[in-house]
Amino acid sequence: MYVPEQRSSLADLKVGTTGKISSIELDGLLRRRILDLGILPGTQVQCVRKSPAGDPIAFRVRDTTIALRSDDASLIKVYPG
Amino acid sequence: MNGTVKPMTTLAEVCAEADALRLSSGNALGDAIVSDIYANAEEIARKVVAHKPQDKSAWDAKLDDILTSRLLGYPIMLALLGMVFWITIEGANVPSGMLADAFFAFQDRLTEWFQAAGAPAWLHGVLVLGLYRGLAWVVSVMLPPMAIFFPLFTLLEDLGYLPRVAFNMDSLFKKCKACGKQALTMCMGFGCNAAGIVSCRIIDSPRERLIAILTNNFVPCNGRFPTLIAIATIFVGGVFAPEYGTAVAAMVLTGLVLLGIAATFSVSWLLSHTILKGEPSSLVLELPPYRPPQVGAIIYRSLIDRTLFVLKRAVIMAAPAGAITWILANTYIGDMSIIGHLAGWLQPFGYAIGIDGFILLAFILGLPANEIVVPILIMSYLATGQMMEFDSLEELRQILLSHGWTWLTAVCTMLFCLLHWPCTTTLLTAYKESGSVKWTFLSFLIPTLIAFAVCFAVAQTARGLGLA
Amino acid sequence: MKWYQDTPCRETHGRVLREHFGVAAEAGQYIIALAGNPNVGKSTVFNALTGLRQHTGNWPGKTVDNAQGAFTYRKKPFLLVDLPGTYSLLAHTVEEEIARDFICFGEPDATVVVLDATCLERNLNLALQVMEITPNVVVCVNLMDEANKKKIAIDFPALEKELGVPVVAAAARKGEGLDALRETLYQVSTGARQSNPRRLTYSAAVEEAVQKLLPNVQRLVDHKLNPRWVALRLLDGDKAFLESISRYLDLQLNWEAPQEVAAL
Ligand SMILES: Nc1nc2c(ncn2[C@@H]2O[C@H](COP(=O)(O)OP(=O)(O)OP(=O)(O)O)[C@@H](O)[C@H]2O)c(=O)[nH]1
Ligand SMILES: [Mg+2]
Numbered sequence: 001m002y003v004p005e006q007r008s009s010l011a012d013l014k015v016g017t018t019g020k021i022s023s024i025e026l027d028g029l030l031r032r033r034i035l036d037l038g039i040l041p042g043t044q045v046q047c048v049r050k051s052p053a054g055d056p057i058a059f060r061v062r063d064t065t066i067a068l069r070s071d072d073a074s075l076i077k078v079y080p081g
Numbered sequence: 082m083n084g085t086v087k088p089m090t091t092l093a094e095v096c097a098e099a100d101a102l103r104l105s106s107g108n109a110l111g112d113a114i115v116s117d118i119y120a121n122a123e124e125i126a127r128k129v130v131a132h133k134p135q136d137k138s139a140w141d142a143k144l145d146d147i148l149t150s151r152l153l154g155y156p157i158m159l160a161l162l163g164m165v166f167w168i169t170i171e172g173a174n175v176p177s178g179m180l181a182d183a184f185f186a187f188q189d190r191l192t193e194w195f196q197a198a199g200a201p202a203w204l205h206g207v208l209v210l211g212l213y214r215g216l217a218w219v220v221s222v223m224l225p226p227m228a229i230f231f232p233l234f235t236l237l238e239d240l241g242y243l244p245r246v247a248f249n250m251d252s253l254f255k256k257c258k259a260c261g262k263q264a265l266t267m268c269m270g271f272g273c274n275a276a277g278i279v280s281c282r283i284i285d286s287p288r289e290r291l292i293a294i295l296t297n298n299f300v301p302c303n304g305r306f307p308t309l310i311a312i313a314t315i316f317v318g319g320v321f322a323p324e325y326g327t328a329v330a331a332m333v334l335t336g337l338v339l340l341g342i343a344a345t346f347s348v349s350w351l352l353s354h355t356i357l358k359g360e361p362s363s364l365v366l367e368l369p370p371y372r373p374p375q376v377g378a379i380i381y382r383s384l385i386d387r388t389l390f391v392l393k394r395a396v397i398m399a400a401p402a403g404a405i406t407w408i409l410a411n412t413y414i415g416d417m418s419i420i421g422h423l424a425g426w427l428q429p430f431g432y433a434i435g436i437d438g439f440i441l442l443a444f445i446l447g448l449p450a451n452e453i454v455v456p457i458l459i460m461s462y463l464a465t466g467q468m469m470e471f472d473s474l475e476e477l478r479q480i481l482l483s484h485g486w487t488w489l490t491a492v493c494t495m496l497f498c499l500l501h502w503p504c505t506t507t508l509l510t511a512y513k514e515s516g517s518v519k520w521t522f523l524s525f526l527i528p529t530l531i532a533f534a535v536c537f538a539v540a541q542t543a544r545g546l547g548l549a
Numbered sequence: 550m551k552w553y554q555d556t557p558c559r560e561t562h563g564r565v566l567r568e569h570f571g572v573a574a575e576a577g578q579y580i581i582a583l584a585g586n587p588n589v590g591k592s593t594v595f596n597a598l599t600g601l602r603q604h605t606g607n608w609p610g611k612t613v614d615n616a617q618g619a620f621t622y623r624k625k626p627f628l629l630v631d632l633p634g635t636y637s638l639l640a641h642t643v644e645e646e647i648a649r650d651f652i653c654f655g656e657p658d659a660t661v662v663v664l665d666a667t668c669l670e671r672n673l674n675l676a677l678q679v680m681e682i683t684p685n686v687v688v689c690v691n692l693m694d695e696a697n698k699k700k701i702a703i704d705f706p707a708l709e710k711e712l713g714v715p716v717v718a719a720a721a722r723k724g725e726g727l728d729a730l731r732e733t734l735y736q737v738s739t740g741a742r743q744s745n746p747r748r749l750t751y752s753a754a755v756e757e758a759v760q761k762l763l764p765n766v767q768r769l770v771d772h773k774l775n776p777r778w779v780a781l782r783l784l785d786g787d788k789a790f791l792e793s794i795s796r797y798l799d800l801q802l803n804w805e806a807p808q809e810v811a812a813l
Pocket of ligand 1: 613
């Protein structure tokens, strides 16, 4: 179940696991970018791989692969799903 | 037409109304609009798209696992770079020699014709010894490596490897407070720095875009590659047994490119902490699926479009440059040619940074196009030294040696070539893209200072240690 | 309801194209814009139609400038404009502004939206946005060969019905579907084929705000832009768009006024 206090973010997803977006706590241009890519509340996102240094992280969303820096990914909250 | 209504007032009024509505809904309308459009897209896709179950072969996921893996990600990038250079040098050797043979055989014929026609010596000098020979060198030294390098590079581009490079390198760029997409612009810079600078538009943050523009020059473009390859092959590689020559030359080139990348990172870091201060913004990078490259189209595109295009530019530049160099080298003021005087003035500066006055002069005269640096240098050497018949790649080395080249000269020339100021086309593009004289000037100043500083340090250290 | 003019003023149009977009159209040439997400094959389609060799590459962002190329079909001249790839027309990056302003103010006779068949959902997001700006849209679902490989099946008649604009399936790299695309472009540009683009459904809150704003917006933009779309952008608080629109409306007024005087 989704418990607000223990909210995890995209950055916490283990490689291979999925989550659904609960909220996007970014703002400005980046927020718009993320929304335009279809990363919206309720969208299912899978973490597919991390770069050699562990950052950025690549996510599978709507049949495309998008890489985000973990700083930014940590502001996109998810719930299990 | 409601030409009587002033549109600005109305627009401002409507805007105020819209703003009020937006605020009254807690500024959530923008998000709602995006979500709503996506909801429509989802609904349509649900109705019309059917994913048939497929045996998750997913070879591209496996490929990505390897190419971006913690252990192999960086080594593979390095190995690919080295391999591309090795193939380029190995493959270019024979055709370069053949082209040179053919061109210089034809030069003899040209000379015969000039003599038969009773042409004056100066005309033969300008046209054949200056112009034709300049062209011959550019074509035989530049064409084969480019004709191999470009298709290889385009192959990687078409396969979809470049975004993976950006993905792998982003953490380093982040440490310099720059953007991982800068890696993509550097890849474009391998083709041409001007094109690399234009491609900086993919970087959203203006600060990070400027950093990418100011540092693009540290990637050697196609105008400088042949110079680096030529020196690496005939000088550094030639020192070793021939069977290792190519490998050593490829290693030297790879090392140089790594050095250029190191310069990119250092300067990016420096800029981010001084005049372009700021926090790293974000990276949103799509990793497209690998697609099988179209070999035919790649070869056509890289040969006809890029190689011949670059060659055309080089020829257009090299022809007049060759002629002018010949005139400068053969017009005497006192008992020395003009070129001799110029090189003489530059000699102290050249010597301090491990090269000589002629090399420095060639780089200065090469400002319009890097392609013509080597031809100018050779022509000025030939015109000032004793005239020797010079018709194969090995003899290029003899010429350099006879003009006092040591290993230090070769190293410093390559370093200077890698790090020095951009060509005029690149500067012009930097001006167009940054829209400012200040940044354009910096894009000239930074590489120039670094080239002088690095070469000075290397030369003085080597001499201080008694190595050269 | 029809909000758009059937025949844009040709002379003004030529000037707007030339001075604001650097597009030099000859008289009588149909202008076709080529839009789409990054890396979906726009430049490949462009090359296939025009016979030019605009650079392509498998990474998003290869094209950053708009390129132009002409072709002739059924004795009619066309001018194709390859726009930078964008994920949306709502955000505020330079590329998106170029693409949006061209589609919106460049008044192309038709806009081809190239879609990637392997990720249709995200690509439809852009297509729907373009369809809100202009009804003269042709949807080209490219990379069909890749979709087939991935066993993705698309019901084209249903897609066409859902969208209300012509849809063409293509694999531009193999040259498949280009004849159909040319024919469709011909029909749409010459007005032989009228489309009836799907009207997007918005949530209640958005719809309500749009309705409140609509009467005033309608008066403001006259028949030059889709008022619904303008209302949505205003509600979105898109400042860059506001600048574009005021500049554009200004231009229209300044240029049309002398003509009216002359007509008197
Ligand atoms: N398999 C396949 N590949 C295609 C097809 N069309 C384009 N491609 C490839 O997809 C890649 C991207 O094509 P481009 O034409 O550069 O895409 P673009 O939309 O112009 O991309 P941007 O300029 O970055 O927005 C290239 O590697 C093309 O070779 C197709 O129909 N089938
Ligand atoms: Mg393109």
